[in-house]
Amino acid sequence: MLTTVHAAAGIALAGRLKRPVWLIVAAFSSHLVLDALPHWDRILPYNLASFFQPNWLWLDFALAGLVTFALPAWFKLRRQCLYWLGAFFAVLPDGLTFLDRFIDFNPWGWHDAFFALHGGIQLVVTFVPGILFQLGTLAIMLFLFIHKAKQDV
Numbered sequence: 291m292l293t294t295v296h297a298a299a300g301i302a303l304a305g306r307l308k309r310p311v312w313l314i315v316a317a318f319s320s321h322l323v324l325d326a327l328p329h330w331d332r333i334l335p336y337n338l339a340s341f342f343q344p345n346w347l348w349l350d351f352a353l354a355g356l357v358t359f360a361l362p363a364w365f366k367l368r369r370q371c372l373y374w375l376g377a378f379f380a381v382l383p384d385g386l387t388f389l390d391r392f393i394d395f396n397p398w399g400w401h402d403a404f405f406a407l408h409g410g411i412q413l414v415v416t417f418v419p420g421i422l423f424q425l426g427t428l429a430i431m432l433f434l435f436i437h438k439a440k441q442d443v
């Protein structure tokens with residue numbers, strides 16, 4: 291699932307869950323739920339050289355940053371760091387998966403089970419239906435965020 295959609299879910303949750311601990315749990319969980327919905331997926335780079343080449347990933351990251359920082363600022367919401375926190379934890383499983391390709395870090399043994407879960411729940415479909423489904427999901431997340439944000443202004 292695109293980072294932008296995960297980030298939008300994170301800020302939508304942040305508007306509703308003001309306690310950081312619940313927000314962290316819900317945002318992290320939302321990632322796994324969204325990954326189980328039909329989506330087209332960009333390939334996470336397998337090495338640093340491919341990471342720095344211009345590709346879909348950078349457009350997705352730029353849009354995710356816009357969603358995370360510009361939308362709460364646009365609505366002049368209080369406690370904007372909660373929205374950043376929500377987006378961060380909603381995106382974190384992909385960040386961990388990416389880091390796992392470069393860093394061998396498995397101190398408690400949970401690591402393999404988590405990556406098996408994250409990899410196993412993906413419902414990847416072809417580009418057109420996958421993108422359309424994600425745009426619909428993104429629209430719903432942005433609607434939920436904006437609906438709450440307008441009440442909080």
Ligand SMILES: [Zn+2]
Pocket residue numbers: 291321325383384408
């Ligand atoms: Zn993921």
